[in-house]
Every structure is written in C-alpha cells, then in structure tokens.
Amino acid sequence: MGRGVEGPVRRGAFTSPAGPGTRELDEVRALFADPAGRCVLFDFDGPICRLFPGDASKDVADAFWKLVSERGLHDVIDPADLHSKDPYDVLRDVARERPGSEAVTAFEDLLTEGEVRAAQCAPATRGAHELIRELWRRGARIAVVTNNSPRAVASYLHRHGLSDAFGPHIYGRGPDADQLKPDPDPVLRALAGLGAEPGDAVMIGDTVSDLVAAREAEVRFVGYARDDREAAPLRAAGAGAVVRALAPLIGLLKVPPQGSQGSRGSRGSRGSQGR
The missing domain is CATH 1.10.40 (Ribonucleotide Reductase Protein R1; domain 1)
Incomplete structure (x- = not known):
C-alpha cells in the first residue's frame, strides 16, 4: 500500500515548564538518543493521524x-x-x-x-510515519495504545505500509469501556505484550487522558500539541515535555551503527487486538 503524503517536516523544539518537568525531559532525551530495545507507545488519533479532523466525528x-x-x-x-x-x-x-x-x-x-x-481517509500527522520507521529501523519496540478500535488502527497502518513496524502490538478498545484511557489498562497490556518495563518506555499522546494513563503505568510521557490551545491542558496537568511537531523527536535519534536494522526479534511475542 502507499505510504501517504505527510508533507515537509518542520523542525521544532521541546517546550517544558520550569521545575520538576525538566528531569522528565532529560529522561526522554536520553531514551530517544539510544532507542534500541526501548519501548515507544503511540496514541493513535493525534500523534499518528487525525482520525476525525474538524467535525468529522x-x-x-x-x-x-x-x-x-x-x-x-x-x-x-x-x-x-x-x-x-x-x-x-x-x-x-x-x-x-x-x-x-x-x-x-x-x-x-x-x-x-x-x-x-x-x-480509510485520515490524514497523517506530519512527521509521524518518519518517526515510526526510524524507531523501528533502530531497534525500538513500538506499539499503539488507543481508545480507538484495533480494526481501525490496523486498517490505517496497512494502508500506509506500517503494519510490519508494529506487528501485532495494537492495544485498543476492548469490550470493557471502563478500561479506556485514562485507565492504564491499554498501556499495561502494551508493556506486557512487548516484554518491556515501565522505566524503558515512553508514551506519546495528545490528551490529558493519555498523560494520566501513562502516569498510572509509571511510563514517561511526551505530549503532542499542534498549538497553544492544545498544549495548555497538557501543561496544566503536569506534562514535563510537550512538542509542537514530531520532528524534534526524530532529531534526538543518534546515527546508528552502519547497517543496523529494526530488531524484529527483540519485539515482544504477545500481541493483542483488544480484549
């Protein structure tokens, strides 16, 4: 399937409130600087694509x-x-x-x-596909953690040639709606499926529900917000790292050893399509 057109990537920078958030920002930088074997969890609607842009819902x-x-x-x-x-x-x-x-x-x-x-027609978030492919190529274990249907996520990833990067690691809405984020259940399922410890993981999300779920699972968090209006509630809730674009995360990735590839063998063996 086609990879889709994401448009040019605009370089940006992290924003972080002064104080306790600085430590988390430094930890996120360190994790992305050496992603091999680490775990990156993506929310779907927002950080990967805009499932319902505008009033589409x-x-x-x-x-x-x-x-x-x-x-x-x-x-x-x-x-x-x-x-x-x-x-x-x-x-x-x-x-x-x-x-x-x-x-x-x-x-x-x-x-x-x-x-x-x-x-089937959701526009990609600028820089998302590039970040996903780079993380996979450099040996990171990645998963989708979302309140959306796993079927919708799988359809989008297939359409854009990203299915192999995630494998079976789509942790979406199951039959129990009480376990939607901010409940940490999907985050905990992702960690278990990837065989990852919370200290080796970071979640990229765009809502306070994402932040709360990550905090409850003791996972680092990077907020994605396109503008000040979207960033304000994340900062107010205590997000220590907020990005306006995903390009800064790509920029944190060090050049890997020549010939390195995505380490498919290191990926967890237990996937989930929601439960």
Missing part, C-alpha cells in the same frame, strides 16, 4: 444520539454529556450503566464502523 455522534433515543437511554447518560459531540462520552456512559448489555454492543459496533471508515 459529528456523523458518528449523531448516529449515537439517534440510537440513544430509539432505545430510551437518555436516563443513563451523564448530564454533563447530554450535549456532547464526542461518541466516546456516550459509550462510556452506556457501558457504565448497562455493562455487558446488547446496547453496549450496538454502540460499540456503530463506533467501530465509523472509525474504520474514517481510517
């Missing part, structure tokens, strides 16, 4: 609310989510109040269908 959200009305489920929706355009809010609410029900399955199927459809 509106159609899925509208379908969710139609299903809520048809099944008379307004009473199980959190009042704070009654006007939400985010289908994940509705899924969490229904799963919390009606765990294991046929209604949860119906919402999950609807969301997965929308995500898989969106993955």
